[in-house]
Amino acid sequence: xxxxxxxxxxxxxxxxxxxxxxxxxxxxxxxxxxxxxxxxxxxxxxxxxxxxxxxxxxxxxxxxxxxxxxxxxxxxxxxxxxxxxxxxxxxxxxxxxxxxxxxxxxxxxxxxxxxxxxxxxxxxxxxxxxxxxxxxxxxxxxxxxxxxxxxxxxxxxxxxxxxxxxxxxxxxxxxxxxxxxxxxxxxxxxxxxxxxxxxxxxxxxxxxxxxxxxxxxxxxxxxxxxxxxxx
Numbered sequence: 001x002x003x004x005x006x007x008x009x010x011x012x013x014x015x016x017x018x019x020x021x022x023x024x025x026x027x028x029x030x031x032x033x034x035x036x037x038x039x040x041x042x043x044x045x046x047x048x049x050x051x052x053x054x055x056x057x058x059x060x061x062x063x064x065x066x067x068x069x070x071x072x073x074x075x076x077x078x079x080x081x082x083x084x085x086x087x088x089x090x091x092x093x094x095x096x097x098x099x100x101x102x103x104x105x106x107x108x109x110x111x112x113x114x115x116x117x118x119x120x121x122x123x124x125x126x127x128x129x130x131x132x133x134x135x136x137x138x139x140x141x142x143x144x145x146x147x148x149x150x151x152x153x154x155x156x157x158x159x160x161x162x163x164x165x166x167x168x169x170x171x172x173x174x175x176x177x178x179x180x181x182x183x184x185x186x187x188x189x190x191x192x193x194x195x196x197x198x199x200x201x202x203x204x205x206x207x208x209x210x211x212x213x214x215x216x217x218x219x220x221x222x223x224x225x226x227x228x229x230x231x
Contacts, residue, residue, distance in 0.1 A: 007069070007112045009120040012057040018045055021059070024068050031106050034136055038098035044073050047094060053077050055093060058120050060105070060113045070105035070113040076126070087127040092134060100135030114140055118147030 012018060025041040037043060048055045053075050060070035073093025080086050092101035105113040121129065134141065178184050185194050204210045215223050 007060045007109060007116040008063055009116050010059045010061065010068075011120075012059050013055070015045075015049060018048065018057065021068065021071075025071055025104075028068065028070060028104050028106055032104045033107065034140065035104045036100040036135055038094045038100045038135075039071075039073075039102065039104045043098065044093055047097070048073070051075065057093070058103075058117055060109075060116050062109065069109050070103060070117065072103035072117045072121075074121075074124075076124075079128075088125055089128040089130060090121065090124065090126045091130045092132050095130075095132045098133060101133045102131075102136045102140075105140075110140070111143065114143040115147050118144050122148065 012021070022041050022045070025044075029035045029040055044057075054077075055073065055075050058072040058074065059068045060072075061068045075091040075093055075095070077089045077091060078086055079089050092098075094101040103114075103117055105117075136144075178187060185197060189197065204212060213219075
């Protein structure tokens with residue numbers, strides 16, 4: 001099924017198809033500077049595999065190409081109102097357990113891709129659209145919302161159940177990191193903290209029993225097990 005927009009949008013609702021799209025999804029995720037972990041293929045696919053509600057993914061591609069340039073995961077729920085009537089609701093694909101939700105898109109086709117996602121969303125069968133935990137730049141969010149004919153979006157904080165710990169689990173730490181480590185040391189840390197960091201790193205470099213490495217796809221599982229064992 002294809003919905004024709006400035007950028008074509010296919011509706012993906014088969015898990016087998018979602019599995020085959022992993023490499024394409026990973027490519028788009030790596031190219032999108034706004035893509036959080038909760039929009040990665042492992043998170044979305046793992047969540048959809050266990051989800052008891054219907055789900056779908058709007059997948060955007062350029063006309064004449066089979067490679068996708070954007071993905072918008074969505075949950076479809078049938079809810080019952082107090083008067084007994086049923087209606088369809090669309091919700092962002094990662095909720096409720098994703099800290100951030102939304103879509104990913106190749107920045108080279110961002111404007112057309114976002115407009116296509118909005119137009120394709122409009123054509124789906126729903127009466128309510130919940131953009132829960134939506135995470136994207138104001139530019140992207142405005143581009144998506146402005147494609148709808150009437151500005152009827154309401155913004156507000158969702159009341160979450162209290163786990164009894166008195167902690168607001170909707171508060172997340174977000175830090176804009178500079179381009180490299182030296183810039184971080186010189187621009188973000190005070191003199192004393194910077195001195196301590198450098199001294200500690202030199203001690204690690206000089207110690208035979210310690211080493212610092214980067215995590216790769218080949219070592220990810222091993223490194224996670226090491227981290228969990230320390231924890």
